[in-house]
Amino acid sequence: MCSSGAVVNVGHSDPPIKIQNAWINDVPVTHPGAAVDLFIGATLMSETKGMEYGGGHVIEDLIRGKSVDLRATAYGTDCYPRTEVETTITKDDLNQFILLNFRNGYQRYNCAVNGRDETIYTYMGKLLPKYRNATYSGAGEIAPLLNDPDYETIGLGTRIFLCGSQGYVIGEGTQHSPSAGLGTLMVKGDAKKMDAEFIRGATFTGYGTTLYVGLGIPIPLLNIGLAKKAAVRDEEILTDIIDYGIPRRTRPPIRRVSYRELKSGKIEVKGKEVRVSSLSSLEKAQRICEELAGWIRAGDFTLTLPVERMPNVGTAKPMRQTKGSAAFVDSIVHEAVTCSEDEAIEAIAKRLVTRNVNHIVVVDAAGKLTGIVTSWDITKATANGARTLSDIIVRRVYTALPNEPVEVVSKRLAQHNISALPVVDGVQKVLGIVTSEDVAKLVGGDCGG
Amino acid sequence: MLRFDNEKVHDPVTSQVILEEKVLLNIMSAYVNQQGGEILIEVAPADAERVAKAFRSKGVTVDVPKLIEKDDKCTSCGACVSLCPMTALGFGAGKKVELDEARCNGVTCGLCVDACPVRAIRLLG
Numbered sequence: 001m002c003s004s005g006a007v008v009n010v011g012h013s014d015p016p017i018k019i020q021n022a023w024i025n026d027v028p029v030t031h032p033g034a035a036v037d038l039f040i041g042a043t044l045m046s047e048t049k050g051m052e053y054g055g056g057h058v059i060e061d062l063i064r065g066k067s068v069d070l071r072a073t074a075y076g077t078d079c080y081p082r083t084e085v086e087t088t089i090t091k092d093d094l095n096q097f098i099l100l101n102f103r104n105g106y107q108r109y110n111c112a113v114n115g116r117d118e119t120i121y122t123y124m125g126k127l128l129p130k131y132r133n134a135t136y137s138g139a140g141e142i143a144p145l146l147n148d149p150d151y152e153t154i155g156l157g158t159r160i161f162l163c164g165s166q167g168y169v170i171g172e173g174t175q176h177s178p179s180a181g182l183g184t185l186m187v188k189g190d191a192k193k194m195d196a197e198f199i200r201g202a203t204f205t206g207y208g209t210t211l212y213v214g215l216g217i218p219i220p221l222l223n224i225g226l227a228k229k230a231a232v233r234d235e236e237i238l239t240d241i242i243d244y245g246i247p248r249r250t251r252p253p254i255r256r257v258s259y260r261e262l263k264s265g266k267i268e269v270k271g272k273e274v275r276v277s278s279l280s281s282l283e284k285a286q287r288i289c290e291e292l293a294g295w296i297r298a299g300d301f302t303l304t305l306p307v308e309r310m311p312n313v314g315t316a317k318p319m320r321q322t323k324g325s326a327a328f329v330d331s332i333v334h335e336a337v338t339c340s341e342d343e344a345i346e347a348i349a350k351r352l353v354t355r356n357v358n359h360i361v362v363v364d365a366a367g368k369l370t371g372i373v374t375s376w377d378i379t380k381a382t383a384n385g386a387r388t389l390s391d392i393i394v395r396r397v398y399t400a401l402p403n404e405p406v407e408v409v410s411k412r413l414a415q416h417n418i419s420a421l422p423v424v425d426g427v428q429k430v431l432g433i434v435t436s437e438d439v440a441k442l443v444g445g446d447c448g449g
Numbered sequence: 450m451l452r453f454d455n456e457k458v459h460d461p462v463t464s465q466v467i468l469e470e471k472v473l474l475n476i477m478s479a480y481v482n483q484q485g486g487e488i489l490i491e492v493a494p495a496d497a498e499r500v501a502k503a504f505r506s507k508g509v510t511v512d513v514p515k516l517i518e519k520d521d522k523c524t525s526c527g528a529c530v531s532l533c534p535m536t537a538l539g540f541g542a543g544k545k546v547e548l549d550e551a552r553c554n555g556v557t558c559g560l561c562v563d564a565c566p567v568r569a570i571r572l573l574g
Contacts (some may be wrong), residue, residue, distance in 0.1 A: 202566035283545050
Protein backbone atom coordinates (compact mmCIF):
# COMPACT_ATOMS: atom_id res chain seq x y z
CA MET A 1 0.00 0.00 0.00
CA CYS A 2 1.42 3.36 -1.06
CA SER A 3 0.50 5.25 2.11
CA SER A 4 3.16 3.43 4.08
CA GLY A 5 6.49 4.52 5.44
CA ALA A 6 8.89 4.44 8.33
CA VAL A 7 10.06 6.90 10.94
CA VAL A 8 13.77 6.60 11.69
CA ASN A 9 15.99 8.39 14.14
CA VAL A 10 19.55 8.22 12.85
CA GLY A 11 21.27 9.63 15.97
CA HIS A 12 23.32 12.81 16.27
CA SER A 13 26.52 13.37 14.35
CA ASP A 14 29.52 15.25 15.72
CA PRO A 15 29.39 18.14 15.24
CA PRO A 16 25.59 17.85 15.16
CA ILE A 17 23.48 18.55 12.11
CA LYS A 18 19.88 19.73 11.79
CA ILE A 19 19.04 17.83 8.63
CA GLN A 20 17.33 19.87 5.94
CA ASN A 21 17.52 17.48 2.97
CA ALA A 22 18.36 13.80 3.18
CA TRP A 23 18.65 10.81 0.91
CA ILE A 24 18.97 7.12 1.68
CA ASN A 25 20.38 5.15 -1.26
CA ASP A 26 19.60 8.24 -3.35
CA VAL A 27 15.91 8.16 -2.39
CA PRO A 28 14.87 11.50 -0.93
CA VAL A 29 13.53 11.05 2.58
CA THR A 30 11.67 13.76 4.41
CA HIS A 31 12.55 15.50 7.64
CA PRO A 32 9.26 16.39 9.25
CA GLY A 33 10.58 16.84 12.76
CA ALA A 34 13.67 17.67 14.74
CA ALA A 35 17.33 17.39 13.72
CA VAL A 36 17.78 13.70 12.91
CA ASP A 37 14.24 12.29 12.63
CA LEU A 38 13.48 11.20 9.10
CA PHE A 39 10.44 9.75 7.37
CA ILE A 40 10.97 7.25 4.57
CA GLY A 41 7.89 7.41 2.35
CA ALA A 42 7.22 4.27 0.28
CA THR A 43 6.44 6.19 -2.90
CA LEU A 44 9.48 8.49 -2.95
CA MET A 45 11.75 7.42 -5.78
CA SER A 46 15.50 7.21 -6.28
CA GLU A 47 17.08 10.21 -7.99
CA THR A 48 19.40 7.85 -9.87
CA LYS A 49 17.32 4.70 -10.46
CA GLY A 50 13.92 6.35 -10.77
CA MET A 51 10.92 4.07 -10.40
CA GLU A 52 13.02 0.93 -10.05
CA TYR A 53 13.99 1.79 -6.47
CA GLY A 54 12.10 3.82 -3.91
CA GLY A 55 11.30 4.33 -0.26
CA GLY A 56 9.57 0.94 -0.12
CA HIS A 57 12.78 -0.75 -1.24
CA VAL A 58 14.81 1.23 1.33
CA ILE A 59 12.52 -0.03 4.11
CA GLU A 60 12.80 -3.61 2.84
CA ASP A 61 16.61 -3.38 2.58
CA LEU A 62 16.87 -2.03 6.12
CA ILE A 63 14.63 -4.81 7.48
CA ARG A 64 16.82 -7.35 5.64
CA GLY A 65 19.78 -5.98 7.59
CA LYS A 66 21.46 -4.47 4.53
CA SER A 67 23.68 -1.37 4.77
CA VAL A 68 22.26 1.78 3.26
CA ASP A 69 23.95 5.07 2.37
CA LEU A 70 22.65 8.14 4.16
CA ARG A 71 23.47 11.56 2.79
CA ALA A 72 22.21 14.79 4.34
CA THR A 73 22.64 18.52 3.95
CA ALA A 74 21.69 21.43 6.18
CA TYR A 75 21.94 25.20 6.45
CA GLY A 76 23.84 25.12 9.76
CA THR A 77 22.82 26.81 12.99
CA ASP A 78 24.67 27.84 16.14
CA CYS A 79 23.48 24.69 17.86
CA TYR A 80 23.73 22.45 14.77
CA PRO A 81 26.77 23.76 12.89
CA ARG A 82 27.32 20.88 10.49
CA THR A 83 26.06 21.42 6.93
CA GLU A 84 26.59 18.01 5.37
CA VAL A 85 27.11 14.40 6.34
CA GLU A 86 27.54 11.08 4.52
CA THR A 87 27.53 7.70 6.22
CA THR A 88 26.65 4.05 5.81
CA ILE A 89 24.23 2.55 8.32
CA THR A 90 22.14 -0.53 9.08
CA LYS A 91 18.99 -0.88 11.17
CA ASP A 92 21.16 -1.64 14.21
CA ASP A 93 22.56 1.89 14.03
CA LEU A 94 19.12 3.47 14.22
CA ASN A 95 17.63 4.55 17.53
CA GLN A 96 14.11 3.95 16.30
CA PHE A 97 12.93 2.29 13.10
CA ILE A 98 9.16 2.31 13.23
CA LEU A 99 6.94 1.23 10.38
CA LEU A 100 4.16 3.82 10.31
CA ASN A 101 1.48 3.25 7.71
CA PHE A 102 -1.23 5.85 7.54
CA ARG A 103 -3.48 3.83 5.24
CA ASN A 104 -3.43 0.04 5.26
CA GLY A 105 -5.81 -2.87 5.39
CA TYR A 106 -8.40 -1.59 2.92
CA GLN A 107 -11.64 -3.43 3.65
CA ARG A 108 -12.02 -4.19 -0.07
CA TYR A 109 -11.10 -2.40 -3.27
CA ASN A 110 -12.19 -1.92 -6.88
CA CYS A 111 -11.69 -4.34 -9.70
CA ALA A 112 -9.84 -2.47 -12.45
CA VAL A 113 -10.23 -2.72 -16.24
CA ASN A 114 -9.26 -0.46 -19.14
CA GLY A 115 -11.72 0.48 -21.87
CA ARG A 116 -9.24 2.61 -23.79
CA ASP A 117 -7.53 1.41 -26.94
CA GLU A 118 -4.05 1.61 -25.40
CA THR A 119 -2.36 -0.22 -22.52
CA ILE A 120 -2.30 1.83 -19.33
CA TYR A 121 -0.04 1.48 -16.30
CA THR A 122 -1.80 2.21 -13.03
CA TYR A 123 -1.55 1.59 -9.31
CA MET A 124 -3.87 -1.33 -10.14
CA GLY A 125 -1.16 -2.76 -12.37
CA LYS A 126 -0.86 -3.07 -16.12
CA LEU A 127 -4.24 -2.91 -17.82
CA LEU A 128 -4.51 -4.09 -21.40
CA PRO A 129 -6.69 -2.21 -23.91
CA LYS A 130 -10.35 -2.94 -24.56
CA TYR A 131 -11.02 -4.85 -21.33
CA ARG A 132 -8.51 -7.59 -22.12
CA ASN A 133 -7.59 -8.17 -18.47
CA ALA A 134 -8.74 -7.17 -15.00
CA THR A 135 -7.02 -6.80 -11.65
CA TYR A 136 -8.26 -6.57 -8.09
CA SER A 137 -6.90 -6.11 -4.64
CA GLY A 138 -7.76 -7.36 -1.20
CA ALA A 139 -8.07 -10.79 0.33
CA GLY A 140 -11.88 -10.93 0.36
CA GLU A 141 -13.28 -13.21 3.04
CA ILE A 142 -10.07 -13.19 5.06
CA ALA A 143 -9.60 -9.39 4.97
CA PRO A 144 -9.72 -8.13 8.59
CA LEU A 145 -12.23 -5.29 8.21
CA LEU A 146 -14.69 -7.52 6.36
CA ASN A 147 -14.70 -9.87 9.34
CA ASP A 148 -15.36 -7.11 11.86
CA PRO A 149 -17.39 -4.66 9.78
CA ASP A 150 -18.78 -2.82 12.80
CA TYR A 151 -15.37 -2.23 14.33
CA GLU A 152 -16.23 -4.10 17.52
CA THR A 153 -12.76 -5.51 18.14
CA ILE A 154 -10.57 -3.52 15.76
CA GLY A 155 -9.79 -0.05 17.07
CA LEU A 156 -7.08 2.07 18.64
CA GLY A 157 -4.68 -0.22 20.47
CA THR A 158 -5.61 -3.53 18.84
CA ARG A 159 -2.51 -5.71 18.72
CA ILE A 160 -1.87 -7.14 15.26
CA PHE A 161 0.51 -9.12 13.08
CA LEU A 162 2.58 -6.60 11.16
CA CYS A 163 5.24 -7.92 8.80
CA GLY A 164 6.22 -10.87 10.95
CA SER A 165 6.24 -8.94 14.22
CA GLN A 166 3.68 -7.55 16.65
CA GLY A 167 2.28 -4.15 15.83
CA TYR A 168 -0.74 -2.06 16.68
CA VAL A 169 -3.70 -0.39 15.08
CA ILE A 170 -3.37 3.28 15.99
CA GLY A 171 -6.66 4.50 14.57
CA GLU A 172 -8.59 4.94 11.38
CA GLY A 173 -6.51 5.17 8.23
CA THR A 174 -6.63 8.15 5.89
CA GLN A 175 -9.63 8.16 3.52
CA HIS A 176 -11.42 5.82 5.96
CA SER A 177 -14.91 5.45 4.45
CA PRO A 178 -16.79 2.90 6.56
CA SER A 179 -20.19 3.90 5.15
CA ALA A 180 -18.98 3.00 1.68
CA GLY A 181 -17.55 -0.32 2.87
CA LEU A 182 -14.08 1.09 2.29
CA GLY A 183 -12.66 1.24 5.81
CA THR A 184 -8.90 1.66 6.29
CA LEU A 185 -6.46 1.41 9.20
CA MET A 186 -3.46 3.29 10.49
CA VAL A 187 -0.88 0.91 11.92
CA LYS A 188 2.56 0.95 13.47
CA GLY A 189 5.15 -1.57 14.50
CA ASP A 190 8.80 -1.96 15.40
CA ALA A 191 10.46 -2.51 12.03
CA LYS A 192 13.69 -3.73 13.65
CA LYS A 193 11.86 -6.92 14.63
CA MET A 194 10.12 -7.46 11.30
CA ASP A 195 10.66 -10.36 8.94
CA ALA A 196 11.57 -9.49 5.35
CA GLU A 197 9.34 -12.31 4.14
CA PHE A 198 6.30 -10.18 4.92
CA ILE A 199 7.39 -6.86 3.48
CA ARG A 200 8.39 -6.03 -0.06
CA GLY A 201 9.40 -2.88 -1.89
CA ALA A 202 7.66 -2.88 -5.25
CA THR A 203 7.52 -1.01 -8.54
CA PHE A 204 4.37 -0.56 -10.52
CA THR A 205 5.74 0.29 -13.97
CA GLY A 206 4.69 3.70 -15.16
CA TYR A 207 3.19 4.51 -11.78
CA GLY A 208 5.94 4.38 -9.18
CA THR A 209 7.23 2.61 -6.11
CA THR A 210 5.20 1.26 -3.24
CA LEU A 211 5.39 -1.23 -0.39
CA TYR A 212 3.72 -4.60 0.10
CA VAL A 213 2.84 -4.91 3.78
CA GLY A 214 1.88 -8.17 5.50
CA LEU A 215 -0.92 -7.42 7.94
CA GLY A 216 -3.02 -9.79 10.03
CA ILE A 217 -5.59 -9.01 12.70
CA PRO A 218 -6.95 -11.50 15.22
CA ILE A 219 -10.70 -11.22 15.72
CA PRO A 220 -11.96 -12.73 18.97
CA LEU A 221 -15.40 -14.30 18.48
CA LEU A 222 -16.83 -12.77 21.64
CA ASN A 223 -20.47 -13.47 20.78
CA ILE A 224 -22.71 -15.03 18.17
CA GLY A 225 -23.00 -11.75 16.30
CA LEU A 226 -19.25 -11.51 15.80
CA ALA A 227 -19.02 -15.19 14.86
CA LYS A 228 -21.67 -14.63 12.21
CA LYS A 229 -19.91 -11.58 10.80
CA ALA A 230 -16.54 -13.34 10.76
CA ALA A 231 -18.09 -16.17 8.75
CA VAL A 232 -18.45 -13.84 5.77
CA ARG A 233 -17.92 -15.53 2.40
CA ASP A 234 -16.38 -14.28 -0.83
CA GLU A 235 -19.73 -14.53 -2.64
CA GLU A 236 -21.26 -12.00 -0.21
CA ILE A 237 -18.49 -9.46 -0.69
CA LEU A 238 -19.20 -7.22 -3.64
CA THR A 239 -17.12 -4.56 -5.30
CA ASP A 240 -17.32 -2.46 -8.46
CA ILE A 241 -15.63 -3.09 -11.79
CA ILE A 242 -14.18 0.28 -12.70
CA ASP A 243 -12.78 1.51 -16.02
CA TYR A 244 -9.40 3.01 -15.11
CA GLY A 245 -9.17 4.23 -18.70
CA ILE A 246 -11.33 7.14 -17.54
CA PRO A 247 -8.85 9.59 -16.00
CA ARG A 248 -11.35 11.21 -13.65
CA ARG A 249 -12.07 10.99 -9.95
CA THR A 250 -15.54 9.63 -10.49
CA ARG A 251 -15.72 6.67 -12.80
CA PRO A 252 -19.12 5.08 -13.27
CA PRO A 253 -18.95 1.42 -12.23
CA ILE A 254 -19.43 -1.08 -15.05
CA ARG A 255 -21.09 -3.57 -12.72
CA ARG A 256 -20.89 -5.21 -9.30
CA VAL A 257 -18.77 -8.31 -8.92
CA SER A 258 -18.18 -10.65 -5.99
CA TYR A 259 -14.79 -11.69 -4.64
CA ARG A 260 -15.81 -15.25 -5.42
CA GLU A 261 -16.02 -14.36 -9.11
CA LEU A 262 -12.74 -12.43 -8.88
CA LYS A 263 -10.93 -15.35 -7.26
CA SER A 264 -12.25 -17.71 -9.96
CA GLY A 265 -9.85 -16.01 -12.39
CA LYS A 266 -12.48 -15.09 -14.96
CA ILE A 267 -15.17 -12.43 -14.99
CA GLU A 268 -17.56 -11.17 -17.60
CA VAL A 269 -17.09 -7.55 -18.65
CA LYS A 270 -19.32 -6.02 -21.31
CA GLY A 271 -20.24 -9.43 -22.67
CA LYS A 272 -16.67 -10.68 -22.87
CA GLU A 273 -14.88 -13.23 -20.71
CA VAL A 274 -11.92 -11.48 -19.13
CA ARG A 275 -9.01 -12.94 -17.17
CA VAL A 276 -8.74 -11.42 -13.72
CA SER A 277 -6.04 -11.75 -11.09
CA SER A 278 -5.10 -10.24 -7.76
CA LEU A 279 -2.36 -7.72 -7.10
CA SER A 280 -1.87 -8.67 -3.48
CA SER A 281 -0.65 -12.15 -2.65
CA LEU A 282 -3.40 -14.50 -1.50
CA GLU A 283 -0.70 -17.03 -0.70
CA LYS A 284 0.95 -14.61 1.75
CA ALA A 285 -2.44 -13.66 3.22
CA GLN A 286 -3.09 -17.31 3.98
CA ARG A 287 0.39 -17.72 5.46
CA ILE A 288 -0.16 -14.71 7.72
CA CYS A 289 -3.42 -16.23 9.02
CA GLU A 290 -1.62 -19.48 9.85
CA GLU A 291 1.40 -17.76 11.37
CA LEU A 292 -0.71 -15.54 13.62
CA ALA A 293 -2.92 -18.44 14.67
CA GLY A 294 0.27 -20.32 15.58
CA TRP A 295 1.48 -17.45 17.77
CA ILE A 296 -1.86 -17.27 19.56
CA ARG A 297 -1.96 -21.03 20.18
CA ALA A 298 1.61 -20.95 21.51
CA GLY A 299 0.73 -18.12 23.87
CA ASP A 300 3.23 -15.76 22.25
CA PHE A 301 0.55 -13.32 21.20
CA THR A 302 -2.18 -12.02 23.49
CA LEU A 303 -5.34 -10.36 22.24
CA THR A 304 -6.23 -6.82 23.26
CA LEU A 305 -9.45 -4.91 23.31
CA PRO A 306 -9.36 -1.52 21.64
CA VAL A 307 -8.73 1.45 23.92
CA GLU A 308 -11.00 3.51 21.72
CA ARG A 309 -13.45 2.52 18.98
CA MET A 310 -13.02 3.66 15.41
CA PRO A 311 -15.67 5.57 13.47
CA ASN A 312 -18.02 3.10 11.75
CA VAL A 313 -19.86 5.70 9.68
CA GLY A 314 -18.69 8.40 7.32
CA THR A 315 -17.03 8.73 3.94
CA ALA A 316 -13.95 10.55 2.68
CA LYS A 317 -14.52 13.93 1.06
CA PRO A 318 -13.13 14.97 -2.31
CA MET A 319 -10.67 17.87 -2.49
CA ARG A 320 -12.12 21.34 -2.22
CA GLN A 321 -10.69 23.08 -5.25
CA THR A 322 -10.66 26.85 -4.88
CA LYS A 323 -8.37 27.90 -7.70
CA GLY A 324 -8.70 27.25 -11.43
CA SER A 325 -10.29 23.85 -11.70
CA ALA A 326 -8.82 21.52 -14.31
CA ALA A 327 -9.89 21.97 -17.91
CA PHE A 328 -11.68 19.19 -19.75
CA VAL A 329 -11.97 18.41 -23.43
CA ASP A 330 -15.53 19.72 -23.68
CA SER A 331 -14.25 23.21 -22.83
CA ILE A 332 -11.94 23.35 -25.87
CA VAL A 333 -13.66 21.11 -28.40
CA HIS A 334 -14.76 22.79 -31.60
CA GLU A 335 -16.73 21.78 -34.64
CA ALA A 336 -15.05 19.16 -36.81
CA VAL A 337 -14.93 19.62 -40.57
CA THR A 338 -16.19 16.31 -41.92
CA CYS A 339 -16.51 14.43 -45.15
CA SER A 340 -17.85 11.10 -46.32
CA GLU A 341 -15.75 8.32 -47.72
CA ASP A 342 -17.03 8.58 -51.28
CA GLU A 343 -16.00 12.19 -51.85
CA ALA A 344 -13.29 13.13 -54.36
CA ILE A 345 -9.80 14.02 -53.16
CA GLU A 346 -10.06 17.40 -54.92
CA ALA A 347 -13.19 18.28 -52.96
CA ILE A 348 -11.39 17.47 -49.71
CA ALA A 349 -8.37 19.55 -50.71
CA LYS A 350 -10.67 22.48 -51.42
CA ARG A 351 -12.46 22.08 -48.10
CA LEU A 352 -9.16 22.11 -46.21
CA VAL A 353 -8.38 25.46 -47.82
CA THR A 354 -11.80 27.10 -47.55
CA ARG A 355 -12.35 26.03 -43.96
CA ASN A 356 -8.72 26.75 -43.07
CA VAL A 357 -8.10 23.46 -41.21
CA ASN A 358 -5.53 20.68 -41.35
CA HIS A 359 -7.79 17.77 -40.45
CA ILE A 360 -10.96 16.41 -41.96
CA VAL A 361 -12.85 13.76 -40.04
CA VAL A 362 -14.39 11.01 -42.12
CA VAL A 363 -17.85 9.95 -40.96
CA ASP A 364 -20.55 7.56 -42.12
CA ALA A 365 -24.20 8.41 -42.71
CA ALA A 366 -24.92 8.20 -38.99
CA GLY A 367 -22.12 10.64 -38.16
CA LYS A 368 -19.91 7.93 -36.73
CA LEU A 369 -16.13 8.09 -37.04
CA THR A 370 -14.60 5.99 -39.82
CA GLY A 371 -11.26 7.76 -40.35
CA ILE A 372 -9.29 10.96 -40.62
CA VAL A 373 -7.53 12.80 -43.46
CA THR A 374 -4.91 15.49 -42.93
CA SER A 375 -3.53 18.09 -45.30
CA TRP A 376 -0.30 16.09 -45.27
CA ASP A 377 -2.20 12.99 -46.45
CA ILE A 378 -3.59 15.02 -49.36
CA THR A 379 -0.09 16.29 -50.21
CA LYS A 380 1.24 12.73 -50.18
CA ALA A 381 -1.71 11.55 -52.29
CA THR A 382 -0.94 14.19 -54.90
CA ALA A 383 2.75 13.24 -54.94
CA ASN A 384 2.00 9.52 -55.18
CA GLY A 385 -0.93 9.82 -57.55
CA ALA A 386 -3.56 8.26 -55.28
CA ARG A 387 -6.97 8.40 -56.93
CA THR A 388 -9.64 7.84 -54.31
CA LEU A 389 -10.12 9.07 -50.81
CA SER A 390 -10.40 5.56 -49.42
CA ASP A 391 -6.73 4.96 -50.41
CA ILE A 392 -5.47 7.67 -48.11
CA ILE A 393 -7.85 7.65 -45.17
CA VAL A 394 -6.13 6.89 -41.87
CA ARG A 395 -8.36 4.25 -40.25
CA ARG A 396 -6.53 3.86 -36.96
CA VAL A 397 -7.72 7.04 -35.31
CA TYR A 398 -6.86 8.11 -31.77
CA THR A 399 -9.79 9.87 -30.18
CA ALA A 400 -10.73 11.89 -27.12
CA LEU A 401 -13.82 11.83 -24.93
CA PRO A 402 -15.54 15.06 -23.90
CA ASN A 403 -14.99 14.44 -20.17
CA GLU A 404 -11.27 13.75 -20.40
CA PRO A 405 -8.86 16.19 -18.78
CA VAL A 406 -6.87 18.29 -21.24
CA GLU A 407 -3.57 17.08 -19.69
CA VAL A 408 -4.44 13.51 -20.67
CA VAL A 409 -5.24 14.53 -24.23
CA SER A 410 -2.02 16.51 -24.44
CA LYS A 411 -0.07 13.41 -23.44
CA ARG A 412 -1.88 11.29 -26.05
CA LEU A 413 -1.09 13.77 -28.84
CA ALA A 414 2.58 13.78 -27.88
CA GLN A 415 2.78 10.02 -27.42
CA HIS A 416 1.47 9.24 -30.90
CA ASN A 417 3.09 12.29 -32.49
CA ILE A 418 -0.17 13.57 -33.93
CA SER A 419 -1.77 16.98 -34.04
CA ALA A 420 -5.49 16.44 -33.55
CA LEU A 421 -7.99 14.06 -32.00
CA PRO A 422 -11.63 13.70 -33.05
CA VAL A 423 -13.86 13.95 -29.99
CA VAL A 424 -16.39 11.14 -29.88
CA ASP A 425 -19.13 9.88 -27.60
CA GLY A 426 -19.51 6.34 -26.30
CA VAL A 427 -20.70 5.02 -29.68
CA GLN A 428 -18.02 6.73 -31.80
CA LYS A 429 -20.33 9.50 -32.98
CA VAL A 430 -18.19 12.53 -33.78
CA LEU A 431 -18.85 15.50 -31.48
CA GLY A 432 -16.00 17.69 -32.67
CA ILE A 433 -12.23 17.88 -32.75
CA VAL A 434 -9.38 19.09 -30.53
CA THR A 435 -6.06 20.11 -32.03
CA SER A 436 -2.62 20.48 -30.51
CA GLU A 437 -2.97 24.27 -30.89
CA ASP A 438 -6.09 24.26 -28.69
CA VAL A 439 -4.32 22.15 -26.11
CA ALA A 440 -1.09 24.17 -26.23
CA LYS A 441 -3.03 27.35 -25.48
CA LEU A 442 -4.20 25.79 -22.23
CA VAL A 443 -1.42 23.48 -21.17
CA GLY A 444 1.61 24.99 -22.84
CA GLY A 445 4.65 22.96 -23.76
CA ASP A 446 5.21 20.46 -26.53
CA CYS A 447 2.12 18.69 -27.75
CA GLY A 448 3.61 16.91 -30.72
CA GLY A 449 3.61 17.62 -34.43
CA MET B 450 14.61 -17.01 -32.80
CA LEU B 451 16.56 -17.77 -35.95
CA ARG B 452 19.90 -16.06 -36.49
CA PHE B 453 21.44 -15.98 -39.97
CA ASP B 454 25.07 -15.01 -40.60
CA ASN B 455 26.19 -12.94 -43.59
CA GLU B 456 26.47 -16.04 -45.84
CA LYS B 457 23.34 -17.92 -44.84
CA VAL B 458 21.24 -14.79 -45.20
CA HIS B 459 21.50 -15.08 -49.01
CA ASP B 460 19.97 -18.58 -49.08
CA PRO B 461 16.19 -19.12 -49.06
CA VAL B 462 16.56 -21.22 -45.90
CA THR B 463 13.18 -20.43 -44.37
CA SER B 464 11.33 -21.38 -47.55
CA GLN B 465 13.37 -24.58 -47.82
CA VAL B 466 12.46 -25.63 -44.31
CA ILE B 467 8.79 -24.90 -44.90
CA LEU B 468 8.75 -26.96 -48.10
CA GLU B 469 10.86 -29.83 -46.85
CA GLU B 470 9.22 -30.19 -43.45
CA LYS B 471 5.75 -29.26 -44.76
CA VAL B 472 5.25 -27.10 -41.69
CA LEU B 473 3.41 -23.87 -41.01
CA LEU B 474 5.56 -21.05 -39.64
CA ASN B 475 4.26 -17.80 -38.29
CA ILE B 476 6.82 -15.00 -38.63
CA MET B 477 6.38 -12.69 -35.64
CA SER B 478 9.20 -10.28 -36.45
CA ALA B 479 12.06 -10.16 -38.92
CA TYR B 480 15.16 -8.07 -39.34
CA VAL B 481 17.31 -8.97 -42.31
CA ASN B 482 20.03 -7.19 -44.31
CA GLN B 483 23.27 -8.04 -46.14
CA GLN B 484 25.17 -8.66 -42.91
CA GLY B 485 22.74 -11.23 -41.55
CA GLY B 486 19.38 -11.40 -39.92
CA GLU B 487 17.11 -12.40 -37.09
CA ILE B 488 13.69 -13.90 -37.61
CA LEU B 489 11.35 -14.73 -34.78
CA ILE B 490 9.02 -17.57 -35.74
CA GLU B 491 6.18 -19.30 -33.99
CA VAL B 492 5.47 -22.99 -34.66
CA ALA B 493 3.08 -25.50 -33.17
CA PRO B 494 4.67 -27.10 -30.08
CA ALA B 495 4.53 -30.54 -31.72
CA ASP B 496 6.65 -29.30 -34.65
CA ALA B 497 9.12 -27.23 -32.63
CA GLU B 498 11.86 -29.80 -32.22
CA ARG B 499 11.72 -30.95 -35.86
CA VAL B 500 11.80 -27.37 -37.18
CA ALA B 501 14.71 -26.40 -34.91
CA LYS B 502 16.67 -29.42 -36.13
CA ALA B 503 15.95 -28.56 -39.78
CA PHE B 504 17.14 -24.97 -39.39
CA ARG B 505 20.25 -26.04 -37.48
CA SER B 506 21.16 -28.56 -40.20
CA LYS B 507 21.20 -25.63 -42.62
CA GLY B 508 23.63 -23.63 -40.50
CA VAL B 509 21.10 -21.34 -38.81
CA THR B 510 21.46 -20.59 -35.10
CA VAL B 511 18.22 -21.44 -33.32
CA ASP B 512 17.35 -20.15 -29.86
CA VAL B 513 14.14 -21.03 -28.14
CA PRO B 514 13.31 -17.96 -26.11
CA LYS B 515 11.56 -18.54 -22.83
CA LEU B 516 10.53 -16.60 -19.80
CA ILE B 517 12.25 -17.38 -16.56
CA GLU B 518 10.61 -16.61 -13.28
CA LYS B 519 12.92 -16.15 -10.32
CA ASP B 520 11.13 -17.93 -7.55
CA ASP B 521 12.97 -16.41 -4.62
CA LYS B 522 11.74 -12.93 -5.43
CA CYS B 523 8.18 -13.83 -6.50
CA THR B 524 5.60 -13.08 -3.83
CA SER B 525 2.74 -14.75 -5.72
CA CYS B 526 0.87 -11.45 -5.87
CA GLY B 527 -0.71 -12.35 -9.19
CA ALA B 528 -0.13 -9.08 -11.08
CA CYS B 529 1.17 -11.09 -14.06
CA VAL B 530 -1.55 -13.73 -14.18
CA SER B 531 -4.38 -11.85 -15.89
CA LEU B 532 -1.99 -10.50 -18.53
CA CYS B 533 -0.82 -13.87 -19.86
CA PRO B 534 -2.60 -14.63 -23.15
CA MET B 535 -1.37 -18.24 -23.09
CA THR B 536 -2.55 -18.95 -19.51
CA ALA B 537 1.04 -20.04 -18.86
CA LEU B 538 0.97 -18.05 -15.63
CA GLY B 539 -1.58 -19.17 -13.11
CA PHE B 540 -2.26 -19.98 -9.48
CA GLY B 541 -1.16 -23.42 -8.37
CA ALA B 542 -1.39 -25.21 -5.06
CA GLY B 543 -1.65 -22.88 -2.07
CA LYS B 544 -2.31 -19.92 -4.38
CA LYS B 545 1.33 -19.85 -5.49
CA VAL B 546 1.92 -18.27 -8.88
CA GLU B 547 3.36 -20.85 -11.25
CA LEU B 548 4.78 -20.60 -14.74
CA ASP B 549 4.11 -23.39 -17.20
CA GLU B 550 7.15 -22.99 -19.43
CA ALA B 551 5.75 -25.22 -22.14
CA ARG B 552 2.85 -22.82 -22.70
CA CYS B 553 4.88 -19.61 -22.45
CA ASN B 554 5.43 -17.68 -25.68
CA GLY B 555 8.62 -16.09 -24.34
CA VAL B 556 9.94 -13.00 -26.06
CA THR B 557 7.19 -12.98 -28.67
CA CYS B 558 4.93 -11.72 -25.91
CA GLY B 559 6.64 -10.57 -22.71
CA LEU B 560 3.48 -8.84 -21.47
CA CYS B 561 4.11 -9.93 -17.89
CA VAL B 562 7.69 -8.70 -17.59
CA ASP B 563 7.17 -5.04 -16.78
CA ALA B 564 4.03 -5.82 -14.79
CA CYS B 565 5.91 -7.71 -12.07
CA PRO B 566 6.08 -5.39 -9.04
CA VAL B 567 9.14 -7.16 -7.61
CA ARG B 568 10.89 -7.74 -10.97
CA ALA B 569 10.89 -11.50 -10.51
CA ILE B 570 10.29 -12.18 -14.22
CA ARG B 571 13.06 -11.75 -16.74
CA LEU B 572 13.25 -12.43 -20.45
CA LEU B 573 16.11 -14.61 -21.54
CA GLY B 574 17.35 -15.22 -25.07
